[in-house]
Amino acid sequence: MAYKKRYDGRGFNDTRPIEATAGVIKNADGSAHFKIGKTEAYAAVYGPRSLHPRFMQDPKKGVLRCFYGMMPFSGAGDRVRPGPNRRSKELCLVIQKALMPVLDLSAYPNAVVDLFIDFPQTDAGTRCAAICAASIALADAGFPMRDMVTAVSLGKVEDKMVIDLDYQEEAHEDGDVADIPLAMVPSTGEITLLQADGFFTADDLKGGLADIQPVVEEIAEQMRAAVRARYEG
Amino acid sequence: MYAQKEHTLAQLQKGVRADGRKLDEFRKITIDADSVATAEGGARVTCGDTHVIAGVKMALGTPYPDTPDSGVLMVNVELLPMSNPEYEPGPPSIDSIETSRVIDRGIRESHAFDSKSLCVTAGEQVWIVNVDICPVNADGNLIDIGGLAAVAAIKSAKFPEVEDGKVNYKKLSKKPLKLEHVPIPITVVKIGDVLVVDPTYDEWSVADARLTATTIEDGRLCSLQKGGDVPLTIDEVNTIVDLAVKKGKELRKLL
Numbered sequence: 001m002a003y004k005k006r007y008d009g010r011g012f013n014d015t016r017p018i019e020a021t022a023g024v025i026k027n028a029d030g031s032a033h034f035k036i037g038k039t040e041a042y043a044a045v046y047g048p049r050s051l052h053p054r055f056m057q058d059p060k061k062g063v064l065r066c067f068y069g070m071m072p073f074s075g076a077g078d079r080v081r082p083g084p085n086r087r088s089k090e091l092c093l094v095i096q097k098a099l100m101p102v103l104d105l106s107a108y109p110n111a112v113v114d115l116f117i118d119f120p121q122t123d124a125g126t127r128c129a130a131i132c133a134a135s136i137a138l139a140d141a142g143f144p145m146r147d148m149v150t151a152v153s154l155g156k157v158e159d160k161m162v163i164d165l166d167y168q169e170e171a172h173e174d175g176d177v178a179d180i181p182l183a184m185v186p187s188t189g190e191i192t193l194l195q196a197d198g199f200f201t202a203d204d205l206k207g208g209l210a211d212i213q214p215v216v217e218e219i220a221e222q223m224r225a226a227v228r229a230r231y232e233g
Numbered sequence: 234m235y236a237q238k239e240h241t242l243a244q245l246q247k248g249v250r251a252d253g254r255k256l257d258e259f260r261k262i263t264i265d266a267d268s269v270a271t272a273e274g275g276a277r278v279t280c281g282d283t284h285v286i287a288g289v290k291m292a293l294g295t296p297y298p299d300t301p302d303s304g305v306l307m308v309n310v311e312l313l314p315m316s317n318p319e320y321e322p323g324p325p326s327i328d329s330i331e332t333s334r335v336i337d338r339g340i341r342e343s344h345a346f347d348s349k350s351l352c353v354t355a356g357e358q359v360w361i362v363n364v365d366i367c368p369v370n371a372d373g374n375l376i377d378i379g380g381l382a383a384v385a386a387i388k389s390a391k392f393p394e395v396e397d398g399k400v401n402y403k404k405l406s407k408k409p410l411k412l413e414h415v416p417i418p419i420t421v422v423k424i425g426d427v428l429v430v431d432p433t434y435d436e437w438s439v440a441d442a443r444l445t446a447t448t449i450e451d452g453r454l455c456s457l458q459k460g461g462d463v464p465l466t467i468d469e470v471n472t473i474v475d476l477a478v479k480k481g482k483e484l485r486k487l488l
Contacts, residue, residue, distance in 0.1 A: 073288025116315035
């Protein structure tokens with residue numbers, strides 16, 4: 001079988017429409033709204049503030065703590081039970097690992113920076129949207145960062161490599177589907193998150209990684225524009 | 234906190250609020266109904282800097298044994314740590330539970346739903362209506378704004394299609410979740426001897442007492458909840474109830 005046309009008519013290397021805004025949550029020290037298609041994330045940063053329990057403190061640098069949550073009405077099917085679960089805990093872990101390489105918290109020993117990411121609605125690609133929202137929120141909060149980590153998913157539907165799968169594609173039943181979320185430091189091409197589920201070949205991945213770099217740069221530019229817009233005029 | 238309270242009270246006694254409002258004046262409210270793509274009904278409501286999203290999810294389930302032909306309504310507020318530096322991750326706090334239950338009671342006791350209309354097969358299958366309310370930015374008065382968002386979300390909700398006894402969430406029917414009444418909770422807080430409507434988070438934090446009164450369109454009350462550590466006089470209760478009727482009318486017009 002061949003996957004000739006995407007369900008929503010996009011080109012194979014096109015993402016869904018993206019909206020990015022910085023500074024949307026007034027109570028937070030930094031915040032962002034990031035929407036890609038119907039997947040919508042809010043990120044809020046609080047801190048640096050004191051970290052308890054104290055054994056979690058790092059005397060050399062601040063600790064970034066991530067929380068990922070889906071609002072109960074954010075799934076297309078049944079209500080999502082609020083609170084952490086195995087999936088959300090793993091996502092918190094990989095999101096934290098994806099962001100830390102660019103973030104400098106050495107000025108805040110023993111302190112914590114809390115990052116909360118919540119989704120009002122989801123349509124696949126949430127960990128990537130979470131990372132993009134988080135990068136904007138951390139920049140909005142004013143932390144020193146080498147770059148803004150940008151994430152988007154690579155994927156394979158039947159025989160075709162595609163970018164930014166939506167739920168309909170993830171659930172495609174007529175052939176194999178692979179979902180390969182990745183996060184990148186746009187200026188260097190370094191990869192800070194890479195996961196995959198589904199079948200694909202080593203050549204698929206090599207080709208995909210080459211194709212995705214300009215897309216990452218485009219998304220990163222939108223994210224930078226969001227931060228700039230917040231501090232202009 | 235003590236200094237902040239003294240200052241706030243001194244200003245309020247002169248009739249001055251930090252944001253320039255009158256004591257009985259709401260902040261500007263916006264309602265964006267039917268705005269959550271994954272929910273059967275949803276609303277995004279802002280009131281000043283308070284921003285909440287409410288969503289309705291519907292499921293088929295078994296009725297309670299004592300009400301075999303009635304649907305089930307569940308209202309839940311998640312005080313997301315994202316929305317306020319004082320909120321912490323973890324199991325629901327007592328504030329979150331009280332907020333949920335006060336909004337829930339207002340909707341339930343107003344008989345907003347004809348609960349029989351949520352019955353599919355008596356004793357076996359009924360609709361369970363989950364209304365979840367999540368603040369994005371919590372700047373006070375979450376009971377009123379959450380309650381308003383909940384009603385706006387319910388008003389926009391449509392039943393999902395049922396195929397072979399199972400819910401198909403991909404298809405929404407045209408059938409709305411019919412509201413018989415429009416309950417609006419109004420909370421008035423008492424700071425010192427001053428009564429204030431639509432408190433910001435700073436005002437809420439220094440309040441001595443509060444009373445939430447939920448009214449329906451004809452001005453009747455259907456639920457009350459007194460909160461805080463300080464008692465209210467009979468005169469204060471009467472004033473608050475009158476305010477709740479008046480403000481309830483104003484807010485109902487926005488829906």
